[in-house]
Amino acid sequence: MSSPRKQIILGHYLGGVNHHTVWSDPAAGSQIAFSSFRHAAQAAERGKFDFFFLAEGLILRERLGQIFDQDIVGRPDTLPVLASLAAVTEHLGLVGTLNATFNEPYELARQLASLDHLSGGRAGWNVVTSFDAFTGQNFRRGGFLHRDDRYVRAEEFVALARQLWDSWAADAIVADAENGRFLRDAAAGTFRHSGRQFDVAGQFNVPRSPQGRPVVLQAGVSPQGRDFAAATADAIFSPYHELGPAQEYYRDIQARLVRAGRPPGSVKLLPGGTFILGDTEADAVERQREVARAQVSGRTAQILLETVWNRDLSGYDPDGPLPDIDPDPTGPPVIQGRARLAEDPFETVRTWRALAEANRYSLRDLAIRVFSHTEFVGTPTQIADRLDHFVQNDGSDGFILGSHVTPGGIDEFVDKVVPLLQERGSLRAEYSGTTLRDNLGLPPVPVAADRTPQGTPA
């Protein structure tokens, strides 16, 4: 008995610390007050979303040695916010982005298992692999990794975390007061792992959590990232929004899954995206135009292009043409603390010049076009159609949606688009399970895995 339609998976993320969030909007609220997070999470739960999602960045961004001052900045620590949100939500999954380079498996695995206990099985972990020495300055061990080693460490990290999560049998606690037996076996939590990144042994101290293992997401699109996801993840935060490339990516991941010995469909693909609604299409497009100009000021446009040029572009008129000089990828970094945006800056600049020429774009227009993309613009019906079409045609299994207005931007989506998706049977009317795994339609972690010692990656 298969459902006639795929169910759309929905995540909601609350504002990143970047130009997408329009802090000057009169409706913009605090980026740090707990009330903002509670508002966004409760709205998502009202809309029967699968989960709430937080991104991570572990250092303030800098330009030429000065901290960015133009973007919204300052966010809370991911895990405590999610634990607090567990108190004010009931069904919503709680997914945190947490770095595998600047954390230690024993500590992070127990935090995630604790969150899973404290939320009744709603914890998820988006594994990211940022590895730069600039971020490492905030950490006692520095933490610089060679680019090629970022997934080596991430794979070993996740494998070890799973070993720790599996290290307590489901029935390890007997709590037999009469006979004075709390633990069935004094060896509960015993683990040993010896690998290139970690050489550890001992006893894990968090009993098996409601989901057995928190849900693992991955974000990263290189071939290594894709293989890592196919081998280990339950879901992927992907960057593909155009149906064609998204379908290609979808097929690629299914093929990698099969090669990794996992059934197709066992990893959920979830592109991120933002939306702008209007009463009419023209109205939405007009709103989008205004939002884009609010997101990308002339100053922000220069800075965004600097991430690719790696040159000081403050002398170039935002309303003038693109800088006529070549990028300088080997020079000292102009922008630090955000992910590298172009593998080959020369190629990127060539493409941009062509784009600017064809459309008569100014520097700022170009920046708006490439950095201020709103994926879903239209009336509620148009957006519902588009999301549904995308998922039913295997562009993805759902979306992780954000808004340029925090924390209230999601309300409009919940009030106007969600009922349309529910009407056509593509989104649940009520939650049917209690865990994040239930929400996502992932099979429960087999209890038989409890006692199986995990292989240690060579």
Next chain:
Amino acid sequence: MPEPDPLHLAVALDGAGWHPAAWREPSARPRELFSPGYWVDLVTEAERGLLDFVTFEDSLALQSSLLGGPDGRTDQVRGRLDAVLVAARVAPLTSRIGLVPATSVLHTEPFHLSKAIATLDYTSGGRAGWRVQAGRPAESPHFGRRDSPEITFDNLDTPEIQAFVAASFDEAADHVEVVRRLWDSWEDDAEIRDAATGRFVDRDKLHYIDFEGRWFSVRGPSITPRPPQGQPPVTALAHATIPYRLAARAADVVYVTPHDLDQVRAIVAEVRDEQDRAGRAGETLHVFADLVVVLDDTAEAAADRLGRLDGHLDAPAGSDAKTFAGTPAGLADLLLDWQAAGLTGYRLRPAVLPDDLTAITRRLAPELARRGRFRTEYRTTTLRGHLGLPRPASRYAAAAEQRIEVASS
């Protein structure tokens, strides 16, 4: 005659209570120790009793009756949830009581810890605190980055072990210093949202902390703005000179473990002496005594209950802190006596949860209030407020000159 100072009262929460056999009591909920409702109930009860704060125990190793490693026991509670996250889970469902999780610091990142406690301060509306602990040697193999010597109750006083302990506490002090600097690294008014100039923050009010110590260096600033309390209170448990020194340098509250009035006097004198030496003579440093408490209607009933609990053990329960078994009124007498010798408050460790917690909240606290020595309602909303600690300005805001120097270095 000057009014006697009111007492500060905290309760230490851990598992089913502090007696190793607590989980076997009829009122215990040993199957719920890892469920959120259990913790919400306990903290809600503590808040009903108007307590200053609760602490949450934690460690990066399984509980053990031995200092060095696992003890292989199956007859006591084993397993713990992350204390910061338990506190965060409880925060939105309480409104006044302080929430003070413990963390071990020798294997963990001060950058992560600083934003975790700052965030708890946000989600609790200014009620976060922190208990810093050096941690146990059994934690080391879980991280595989450093070796710890074998420590037992027998070799604890040897020079090698004492040198190791001293280094651990120095490192812990560095950790606290980094955490505190990071809390200050955003001035309170750093966020300006100035649409006219397109600036969200005033970058002159964000500060590199540039900490460089013997064990690590951290640059900053934090990614989390300054927490509501500015500096959430830092607390530490201390049993000897080395940890007294850490507490005197770095803490707002130190928990000590005297067993009689003479020890109270001696310990308070030593802590105050270390405080002076740390150059903090004018600052508030609370000295709380830790006591394990077994409370009942009569002294005999309490002694019987303790006897029954001890009867489950192969040997009487050892404890660093004195165990008091008696009536709430008797405990009130003891608390006031010891307070007169220099303590400012207590961290009570209920032998059995919830029994001894409810005895504290429903009988001891009202008894002290009747004697005019404990609050009858919360008068402040933050943990610093409860403890009578003013909200400090950021150290970087205080030194505008230094600011230019730091920013340009």
